[in-house]
Amino acid sequence: MNIDRPFVDVRACWQPAGSRSSHGADGRLPAILPFVLVLLLASLLSGCGGGSSGSGGYADRPPSDRVALTAWQEWTRFGRSTVVYGGQAGGYVNRRGVSERSEPLSSKIGDYWGSCGHPSWNGRTSKPWSGAFVTWVMSHSDISAKEFPRDGRHGGYLATLYDRQRIGGRPAFVLHAPNEYSPRPGDLVCTGSAGPTWRHADSRTARRRIDHTASHCDIVTDVRGGFVQAVGGNVKDSVSMSLYPVDSRGRLRPVPGKTWFMVVEKRV
Template identity: 80%
Template sequence: MNIDIPSVDVRACWQPPALRSSHAFGHWLPAIFLLVFIVPWLLSGCGGGSSGGYADRPPSDRVAYTAWQEWTKFGRSTVVYGGQAGGYVNRSGVTERSEPLSSKIGDYWGSCGHPSWNGRSSKPWSGAFVAWTMAHSGVSGSDFPRDGRHGGYLAALYDRQQKGGRVPFVLHAPNEYSPKPGDLVCTGTSGPTWRHADSRTARRRIDSTASHCDIVTDVRGGYVQAIGGNVKNSVTMSLFPVDSRGRLVPFAGKTWFMVVEKRV
């Protein structure tokens, strides 16, 4: 249906209110309605609202929520592998050499026994971010080591898994398990070769070749959303593509190492 919007002579807006009749005001109503209601409705996505991207609600998992809070606090730096997804696009946040993030990195390192290290100390701090997030989410040091090196805490988790019994974290090859909020997705130079090696070799590879881990905050729309420290010199969310089962997809620039399932 076509709606004819009446033309309006701009000289009318200079008439004093006393000269305007109720009939003249009624003549203006369609144009006023267009400007006040229709245009904002169109700009906001035809009234449907936004359920994705940066308007998302925080995750319910406690570890994921702690990471999400830090990401939000420091400007929501984002990397999307694939261009854009669900409203997320590449963007920068507060950098490690700028306050308040620079001092905050000292808190991350403090959870690992190095409070004097901060964003200006040139120390890679992605492992410290993971350890701090676990500590501030109520995960005990006995369940997750306060180690600022990815290989260090992953090797310790592997040792715990090998002993059997109650296991707070389980290490999986990337093609064996679909990550969920609170889990870790990790890269490493040797890839998942540790998975089928003898225990001694596996531990050595885990300890020496782990590169980086991010904390999963959501899985939807064909992507894992995961937050990590020292990515783009900030606390950054990365969106990694997954297959129809929700498992990480190999792609150029990332060598998937393992997925760590959080059971606590």
């Protein structure tokens, strides 16, 4: 298996005016953000500027988990697009990465789809590719098709994982409601068009709800500083890391504009 060595001393810094978003005309955090949130984000981004390579910025250390590392490397390869959630920083774009319509990411999306049997689809086909990204990461992390299905649709692979979990034994992946489990590197955090109503439904209804209401999953690469760091495809038209707030137990906090659907625990 081919795994590129990550550039461990690349830092993720607060971007200047060239990386503007709708949240601030000069590309910086809006002045209305609570001071405590500014301090927290500054701590997370403390790797910017001078200092040694071990200064602890959130982008400095590659994960040790193989699935998390594969996702982290793709995020690094395509510009480290970063989105911050929590409080009033809901969806603040700290850094923009390579666009899905630009090379080399556009062609690489064809590789993502290739892992699901559709190599002709790429970044210019306007097909949502976030599910294909997850499947590609799994397949390039020595996770077999028996352990994780080669399906480019989130609802498709989650429903199959649900079926395998119901069979019993030792499933490679276990589905949890967001309030039941604290995500770790290599796990999936997923949103949907509805909450975790599947959790206490009968099996037939639960499978249908999982298949039809799952909308997006990100791969957790780290948990620290009060945030889950999770990498996903087709986020802000790139491979992006989202920072989601967690509570004192490490459980996902509510995020405005997103509905937490499930957390998928990786046991392989």
